[in-house]
Amino acid sequence: MKKVTFIHAADLHLDSPMAGLKNLPEPIFARLKESTFSSLRKIVDAAISNEVDFVILAGDLYDGEDRSLKAQSRFRAEMERLLGKGIPVFAIHGNHDHLGGSWVKMQMPENVHIFGSKTESVLLETESGAAVNLYGFSYPTRHVTERKIHTYEKAAGGDFHIGILHGSDGSTTEHGSYCPFAVGELLEKQFDYWALGHIHKRALLAENPPIVYPGNIQGRNRKETGEKGCYLVSLDEAGANLEFMETNDIVWHEADISARGITDFDGIYRLLLKEKEKFRRVGKGVLLSVILRDIGLAGQDELDSLHSNLLELLQDGEEDESSFVWTTKVQVLEEDSWERGDLAGEADFYNELFQVADGFGPASEVLEPLYGRLPARKHVSTLGKEEEALLLEEAERLLIRLLRN
């Protein structure tokens, strides 16, 4: 039976500057800056140890359209390791590293095939004698918003057909419509595997045949939570087998913790120390953001300590650990002694306040002066739906606390 094995990775974002994170302790920031490279190294290690037939990189290899020399040089070194083992690489460029950028060019080794701006198909004969057709194209410019699926034409013959595409499922608007497609359109092509890129969260859009976002290879901010890596895939006539391999060095997590029933600062501190340990992993770094709910501290001093000292205490000593759990922030949500219903009965003013709060448009509109211009636009990540809701909730609580005190 004919069989191929390969690795599918995407969104390497090599040399990502990790904007906005310079306030991390030096050793941790240094690890994070290195992490896109170390993840790529582990992917190449996995390709070699699993003796795969080839490697697919589905776009956004580089973070910036200038393709920093460091990123190119490190990338080349890893590709040369694959060359040494006779493993070919099929790569496309995405919106981040589109072909229209300007960069000082480094020559990639001969085992690396980069697809051009027009969709092309490449035929690979593997060592075991399987004929694999791979299809793909690179973004000619940053914004490619037209549909491209019709340019993928299945070649005659061949044992396996694999589509490589950097783009987003057109049925959701969440990620901006880069090369939008519908899952049905991909299925219609009757390929054996779709190697997607662009969406940084790992997702399987279909199983038979697999339509796969492997996610990015390393989380770069607190929204990119969870284990990151690549897929090891094997295809034969019976179908596909996928194994996720975690290759990130640093993992982002969010912990949502209730302090209900705890009335003293030390109790909360000890709870968080215990929760923090649950995230620790040998050999990896963890960046943890904490949402602390249901605070019912007895004294104001204790509450003040929560706001001013807790974070620092949780961070204490972690910067010297190689398997660190660094708490990036603690969001304290106080337990409120009031209910909306009670206040509404107290004064009409509260009624109006709640109406205004409920009718509040997207926070992004209010924050437009911040996000809409440089330099903030480059360094501040936009808010997700949940963050917006949390922010509004906090604002309402704060306002009422101030009004009632």
Ligand SMILES: [Mn+2]
């Ligand atoms: Mn990307």
